[in-house]
Every structure is written in structure tokens, then in C-alpha cells.
Amino acid sequence: MLRGKWLAVFSGIVMAIASCGHASAQATIKVAYTDPLSGPFAQVGDANLKQMQYIIDYINSKGGALGKKFELVPFDNKSQPSDALIALKSATDQNMPFIMQCSGSNIAAALIDATNKHNERNPDNRIIYLNCGAVAPELTNEQCSFWHFRFDLHAGMKAEVMVRALPKDTTKVYLINQDYLFGQSVQREVKNYLTKLRPDVQVVGDELIPLGKIKDFSPYITKIKASGAQALLTGNWGPDMNLLIKAGVDAGADLHYYTFYAHLAGGPTAIGAGGDNRVLAVMSFGENVAPAIGNKEAEAFAEGFREKHKFDFSAAGFRTIFEYLQAAVNKAGSVDATKIATAMEDLSLKDFLGFDTKMRKDDHQIISEYFVGTFKKGVKYDAEGTGLGWENTATILAKDIDQPNTCKMKRPSGA
Template sequence: MLKHGSAQVLAAAVFMAIAAPASAQETIKIGVTQPLTGAFAASGNYVTQGAKIAEDEINKAGGVLGKKLQLVVEDNKSNPTEAVSTAEKLITKDKVPVMLGAWSSTLTLAVMPKLEEHGVPMLVETSSSGKITTSGNPFIFRISPTSEMEARAFEPLVKQLGIKKADFLATNNDFGLGASQEFTKMLKAAGVTIGATELMDPKAVDFSAQLAKIKASGGDTVFVTTAVEQITLILRQAKEQQLTARIITTGGSNSPDQLIQQAGSAADESFHLVFFTPWFPEAVKNPALAVSFVKEWNARGYQAGGLTEGFRGWDGITTIVEAIKAAGKAEPAAIQKALWDVKVKGINGDIAFIKQGPAGKESAQNVPSVYLIKIANGKVTRM
């Protein structure tokens, strides 16, 4: 049992803890949940770095609604359970009116019920599963493309590349399964034969069995959907097994610079769908923004390979801040309403939302730019 005196101290401490966030309202907070440790640590840190560049630029230009912008960053440890805890903590303890997150379809899907429960909108910067915007969660505002959008953007290239028979190698989660389904649908409609569809555990490092099967299937193209670490290993192991089919990666988490550096010559002649082309920033929709972002990224000494992830953090925070300005106050419902009408110039292109999902409970989806690049002789080339 506590003594009387210490119970009073404890009570006081509890009240102070409850009161503290309320007095800290001199800033406008945005909650950020990203995988800073665990399997997706590299990507999560890049997105956070991009978000911090936006935070610094906005504060240098006077902040938002006369207040300082403050990102409250939580590590979701690449784990769906942890992602839910970070959302709960950001919403209930830090009282953030809006969030950015959660990198990957699986982590985002895990967080979504919490948004509905507390009525807080979240801007989704990285996630491609169709389910996210079609399940009827009106608090979702996604700026990254769905797998279906990627597949549609790729369609004109099917003839150009002369694809006749395609195989799939996808990570066994919402991201990989969604992409292989959408690409299968698109390719079938374009008259392409579908061979083997092989899956891999998101943590696996050895793909010899899958690659032997794909080789035996004898397609001319393999669509690979996973993050950069597994892509590196797949490129190397495909070369070891003398797989001659053309490899195309989808999903935009493929960091071609990192592939060139780590897979070496095994990366040559591979194709990659990306959502930002830092190698030719002048070629994107808003070249001035892209050029200045690349300059700031390099000035901070961040890894060049992270640019294709980092821009999403910048685009995400910039979009949220536009909505807060339009709402005139930092409250969840007002921001949610304002997000529907924002028109933002982003690094990926112009950001605006269209409706997706069941009527009355629509989620918001941006229609982003998708680019196909090719690695040849250790260099990224435009298609």
C-alpha cells in the first residue's frame, strides 16, 4: 500500500501528465508512424527524412496558421501490432489531429480501424494494396498509386517490350499478392500468357526454389513485387541460376541506385516501375520542386538511394499542411474535409484526391505519376 503522502504525489504527477499535452498547443502536430527499425527500417527512415525536410522548410517559411509545425515520429518496428500501438499513442496521448503513415499495405491496413475509431484522418504515403481505399474507410487519403493504377500505367509497354508469357514472383503479403493479381488481370486482357505465380516470405533470403520453377516455366518476363533487399537477392540469384527472362519490378520500393551498388552487373537489363526519377528531376511534372528536393537531400548527406522513398515523406507532409491551412484549424474533422479539396504541387506530380470505395464511406485516392526505368551498364536509363 502507498502511504498517504506518496499517493498525493502520485495523483499530482498523473494530473500533470494529463495536463501537459494541453498546454503544449503552441505547435501544430502531425503524427508520423514509420518502420524505423525491423525489416523495413531503411525505407521508413528515408520517408521520415523526407518528411523532416518538409517540416524544416515549412517552419522556415513561418509555420502553419502562425504556429510551429511539429512532427511526432513513432517507430512501428515493421510490425502490424506495433503500428496499431503507435497510432493509438499518437492519437490519444499526443493528440495529433492528422497522421502520415504507415509504409506498406500490411502496416497501413493494421492502423485503419484505429483511424475510424478516433475519427482521425491519415495520409498514406506508401501502400499499393487496392483494399486500402476500397474497404470503406473515409479517413484514408492515399497519395501513392494502387497496384491497379501501376498495372494500367504499364499496359502500353506490354506491346513495346513484346511480352508474350509472364511469370510472377511476389512477397506473400497484401502488397505482393495485390500487385500480382492486378498485373495478371491486365496482362491477360492484353493477350499475354501467365505462367508460374511464385510467392516468398517477406523475410526470406533464398529464392532458389522459386527461381528454378520460373526458369522451367519458360516465360519471357518475370514481374517481381517486393522491397529492395529481396530484389537485390533475386537479381543476384537469378543470374546464378541463369534465368534469361527479363525482370520487371513493381511497387516503387525498388531503389535502383541501391540495386546498382549491391547487385552489380546482375542488375543490368532489369526494369523498374518508380514514382520519382531523381536521376532526371527535370523530366518530372514539377521539375523545380524535384530539383530543390534532390539538392536539399544531398546537402544533408542522406543516401542517394533513398530519394525514391524520401520524396513521399515530403509530398505527404506538404499535402497535410495545405489541408490544415485550408481548414483554418488543426482539428481532425476539419482537416479531413479540407483534404478532399487540396490541390498540391508535389514532387511526384500534382496531388488531388478522387473517390474510391463504397458510396457514402469513400476513401481518397490520388492519381500519381508512374515511370518505367531500365538499368543498363550500371546506369539508370529512361524508357
């Protein structure tokens, strides 16, 4: 009986050691990716997935990390927090050290909470959440986490860029945003920066819409036209952005559109020729930036994706993610989540355009350059075969967009 007891104890120790070493023993460094790959926002998730894989192939060709290749493992979350949490559970069950998610700040908030709880309960199987596009400011302020790193500017930073891009003769604007955490953040931050920077501008309309539910935006365009607005400001993404601007262009509305995401998959096609010189996007990258600054290597990288997949490359930020990940894993010398997270803090790298970037230690928010692109004819690279593309009309350096934060981060023991 005593012998059986000690056998059970020994077996438990062996299993614990095997579990602890499982991630480091894997042949590849797995990165779970969860976003909508079906449903109304599937076009966004599919475009992200293709661009990530293209970038991972490049990073792997440069040696990966610790002599291992990165492997992307996709999970469809159907734009639902519950499905994203299932993906997280599957990733941790397989001892994956990283999970990435881009679309939906409500989903991001759920992932942060679940990651915090999992890592506290499972110190030998921790996971890092890499945020590639969920930009509600709360996520790196009051909801900040040691295990969460955001690699896109948050909505407050983007809103400041958007408001600064408004011409001086624009004095009446209309706001439409999606009615969830992200859209509410955009609504709040745009009004905040209008008050700070452009007190002469009047908000003549301000609406929140249900996420992914509206198929016909013509009634909204009718209200906007009646309001006397000169510009529509929106953080909408996916079909909520595409259909909104298409309705305005089709109705011949005398409007300029200031957006966060008009440049992403489906946007240029929906806008069409009627949007010539009327649509602006606050963006992390546009295909015409590299030739404008004379960076032939970056231009060739984007061209390579376009040739392979027959659509535009917009996700330079994803390359920044994997270059940070590569550097942090190599610096940590292992795939231990605590060591990698610590190595990522205050890391500074030049991005593939040659601009300075930094991952802030105090809130885990990337600080990087941003651009304003105008949709127009006559550019070197058109978008989605429309004959129009994004001309870079403004470049904002990282040092000029570094906003303060209110993060009070709880750090694990030893970090």
C-alpha cells in the same frame, strides 16, 4: 456534499475543455510516423524517415501551417500491426492530429480500422491517417474511410502501368509476390491487366512467398529459368525484392525484371552492374526525371538531400503529402481533424515537378503522374554509387491513370 458534487462537475468540464484544446494549443503540429525502423525492413523505414524530415524542414522554412512548424515523431512498428496500433494509441494519447505509415497494407488495414473506432469514440480527439505507401486497392475501395488519405497510387494503378510497359515481344512472364494483403493484390491486379491489355502474354509461373523470411532466392530463379519466362513481374519490396533480383543477376538469368520498388533503398546496390538495362521500376519519382524535363528547382531539391545524406532522394510523394497537409490545415484554419479532412477533399495542387495532382473526394485516393524508369549506365544521376541510375522511359499523367473505385464512404456528422 452538494458543494463537493459541483466542484467535481466543474473539474470535469475544465479537464474536457483542456483536452479538447490540447492539440491546437501545442507549439508544433505533430505528425506521428510509424514504419519498420528495426528488423529486416529497417533500411526502408530509415530512408523514409530521413526523407520526411528533409521535406518537413523545407515546409517549415516556408511557414509551416497556421504559423506553426510541423514536427515528425517516429515510432518503430517492427513491421507488425500490433506495434503500429501501439504507436496510434501513443499518438492519440498525446493529441497528435496525424499519423503516417507507408510500409505494409496489412498494417494499413489495421490502422484504418483502429482510427475509425477511435474517432467514433473520441470526437474531441480525432486523428487523420496519412498513407504514404500502403497500396492494396481495398484500402480505398471496400475499406475506404473518411479518416484515411492515400498519397501513392494503388496496386491496380501501378499494375496497369507495369503491364503497359511490357514490350510486344514479351509473351511469357513469371509472377512472384509477398503472401499478404499487398502481394496478393499485386498478383490479382497484374493478372487482371494482362488479361485486359495483353491477352497474348502467358503467365508461366505464379508464386507467393512469406514476407521477409527467404534469404536465398536461387531455387526460385532455377524454377523461373526452367519455365521459359522472359520477364519476372514483382511487387516485392525491401529484402524480398533486393535478394530476388540479386539472385537472378548473379545466376546470369536471361530475364527482364518489372518491379514496383527496385529503385528504393538497397535495390540498386543489390542489382549491381549485372542489371544494366534489365530492370524497370514503376515509380513516383526518379532523380533523372527533373533534369529530363528541365525542372532545375526540383533537381536542386533532390541534390540537396543527396548532399546531406549521401544517398538517393526517391520520395517526391512525401513532399506532396506535406504540401497537401500545409494547404489543408491553412484552409481549415485549425488542427481539427474533421475540418482538415474536409479541406483535403478534392484539393488540387501542382507537385514539385510541376504536374497536376488531385485528392479524390469519393475515396481519398491521390491521382498523380507516374514514371517508368530503366536501370542503366549513362544517366546524369547514378543510384547508390553503382554507376547506373534510373533513366525515365515513360511518363504517365494523372488523367491517364484515374481508375474508378467502389468506395461507399461513411462520413461523420457535419462533414
